[in-house]
Amino acid sequence: MKNASIHGSFALIQPQDFDQILQHFAQGIFQPVIDSVLPLQEASFAHERIEAKQAFGKIILVPNPEHHG
Numbered sequence: 001m002k003n004a005s006i007h008g009s010f011a012l013i014q015p016q017d018f019d020q021i022l023q024h025f026a027q028g029i030f031q032p033v034i035d036s037v038l039p040l041q042e043a044s045f046a047h048e049r050i051e052a053k054q055a056f057g058k059i060i061l062v063p064n065p066e067h068h069g
């Protein structure tokens with residue numbers, strides 16, 4: 001549907017590659033897939049979603065959601 005590519009690795013990150021990988025994240029080349037952002041108080045709900053395989057991507061828990069835009 002989209003003209004997209006998925007790149008990944010099942011190998012461990014080699015120490016000599018770590019700096020370049022961090023630079024790619026900083027430049028926006030690598031972007032994580034975020035399922036949802038929830039308040040920290042909903043951590044148990046987040047775990048339930050993960051265990052039930054209902055989450056697609058990462059679930060981010062925010063300690064004080066009213067302080068984040």
